[in-house]
Amino acid sequence: MNDETMSVPEQAQATTEVILETCLECRTSYTPPADLAALQDSPWFIQRGLCSETCGERWLDSKLKDSGLPVRYRRMTLAGFDPYVSTLRDKLYRAWTWVRSNPGVGLFLSGAVGSGKTHLAAGAMREMCRRGLRTAYTHSFQFVAGCQAATSQGRALADIVCASLRDGVDVLVLDDLGAEITEDVGYHSIAFLIEICYARDINLIATSNLSLGQVYELCPRVGSRLAEMVDELQFPEADYRLQLAQRRERQRETVNGGRVN
Numbered sequence: 001m002n003d004e005t006m007s008v009p010e011q012a013q014a015t016t017e018v019i020l021e022t023c024l025e026c027r028t029s030y031t032p033p034a035d036l037a038a039l040q041d042s043p044w045f046i047q048r049g050l051c052s053e054t055c056g057e058r059w060l061d062s063k064l065k066d067s068g069l070p071v072r073y074r075r076m077t078l079a080g081f082d083p084y085v086s087t088l089r090d091k092l093y094r095a096w097t098w099v100r101s102n103p104g105v106g107l108f109l110s111g112a113v114g115s116g117k118t119h120l121a122a123g124a125m126r127e128m129c130r131r132g133l134r135t136a137y138t139h140s141f142q143f144v145a146g147c148q149a150a151t152s153q154g155r156a157l158a159d160i161v162c163a164s165l166r167d168g169v170d171v172l173v174l175d176d177l178g179a180e181i182t183e184d185v186g187y188h189s190i191a192f193l194i195e196i197c198y199a200r201d202i203n204l205i206a207t208s209n210l211s212l213g214q215v216y217e218l219c220p221r222v223g224s225r226l227a228e229m230v231d232e233l234q235f236p237e238a239d240y241r242l243q244l245a246q247r248r249e250r251q252r253e254t255v256n257g258g259r260v261n
């Protein structure tokens with residue numbers, strides 16, 4: 001039936017008929033954008049099939065949890081990163097542009113303890129997830145320990161490494177790469193993991209207290225592949241954990257001072 005063959009009430013009903021969609025998070029119905037152009041202009045959560053920003057953030061949190069990102073790191077966002085010196089402002093800018101540019105080359109965040117490497121990596125991971133990319137997080141030492149435990153039970157290392165990285169992952173955060181790469185299983189498991197990322201075009205964000213040069217010295221197989229796959233961002237900044245502790249101490253002093261007076 002076309003418009004000409006419809007009665008006036010039927011036409012009115014047809015034009016007001018709305019197709020509803022079910023929010024992936026809260027399962028309530030909402031009105032989606034009318035067409036593709038409107039969808040492309042919509043906020044990110046509508047594009048992901050979610051009814052509101054609140055549902056969007058909840059959905060993101062559960063995606064990141066499924067990606068293996070521990071709860072403390074799920075609170076680390078790019079928006080919550082304090083660029084208190086210009087060198088950190090530059091790195092925050094690099095992280096945002098990296099997220100937005102659909103990168104082919106990953107990031108290697110190297111440097112001092114507590115300087116914000118994992119925070120920036122977790123924040124970038126969150127933004128990649130928001131864009132609909134599939135993310136995974138692994139802590140290097142825990143990954144190697146898991147490989148060691150499984151190989152001691154007779155499982156093949158290649159199978160364990162492959163199984164640890166779900167099919168279709170676009171971005172892997174490899175946190176805290178360290179001296180475990182010099183150990184036998186560490187050497188083979190990390191080298192193989194990185195080779196899989198290389199072969200499957202998985203974008204890598206690695207963090208380490210070591211520089212790329214030091215990784216190369218400890219383990220040329222890993223350092224060589226990383227040199228091709230990532231850009232290095234160095235973090236010589238101060239330990240933010242100590243700054244947070246000092247801030248707490250100052251607050252306590254202020255409160256105590258207030259009581260005495």
Ligand SMILES: Nc1ncnc2c1ncn2[C@@H]1O[C@H](COP(=O)(O)OP(=O)(O)OP(=O)(O)O)[C@@H](O)[C@H]1O
Nearest residue numbers: 080081082083112113114115116117118119240241
């Ligand atoms: N610029 C920053 N703005 C806000 N919070 C920060 C900043 N830098 C670090 N932090 C916070 O300080 C703590 C330590 O940061 P993070 O875990 O990123 O350090 P790291 O460089 O990964 O250290 P490590 O080498 O010990 O792993 C976290 O709670 C993090 O959220």
Ligand SMILES: [Mg+2]
Nearest residue numbers: 117118176207
């Ligand atoms: Mg860290």
Ligand SMILES: [Zn+2]
Nearest residue numbers: 023026051055
């Ligand atoms: Zn919802």
